Amino acid sequence: MLAETIFSAVSAAGLGIAAVTAYRKRFLAATRIAAYSLVPIGLVLTGAVEWAVDTAFSPTAWLGFGLLGGAWLLFMSTRAVERRRGGTRKERRAATKAAQREAVAPAASAPSLGPGSAGQSKAAQPKAKPKAAGSGDDFSDIEAILKKHGI
Missing domain, CATH: 1.20.5 (Single alpha-helices involved in coiled-coils or other helix-helix interfaces)
Structure with missing residues (x-):
């Protein structure tokens, strides 16, 4: 009963604000305010407020x-x-x-070996030699990178 009274008062106040807004010739805003103010009274009339109160205390x-x-x-x-x-x-x-x-092919990640290798054509670049299985040359890529940077 108390919730219905509060919702009805909020709705009436919103319609009053909408009337004042319409008096100031802001009809679009007045229509929007009236729409928002009709929602609480609509909830009261459908019984949604009573359901919400029953749910909140259940x-x-x-x-x-x-x-x-x-x-x-x-x-x-x-x-x-x-x-x-x-x-x-x-x-x-x-x-x-x-x-x-x-x-990925094994030669696809081989580093370049010097400053002139970027300008060379594909035919002039040396081809990578295929590694034999278990040759123990696992660190050749790292050695090439270190040599490239002068370490």
Whole structure:
């Protein structure tokens, strides 16, 4: 009963402000204010205020809201873990297969060996020698970078 009275008073005050605004020849703003001020009385007439008051003071309603919040937290945590892992198992398996198919050639990441190599044509550049398996030359790229910088 008290909520309905307050909502009706708010609605009447809003309509009064809309009338003053229309008197000042600001009809668009007056129409908008009138629309906002009719919402509280509409809520009273539909019974939404009584429902909201009953819900606010109902322990079972709050238990239901708590369960919905808990379900939402569980759902969001599983989504976060799934994103951190890189998707579902099926998506990860597809990504691994795609990465294996598109493997980068070993010579594609070889550093340039000197200041003149950028201006040379492809024919004048020395070709990279293929490495023998287990040759023990694992640090050749690092040595080339250090030599390039004079270290």
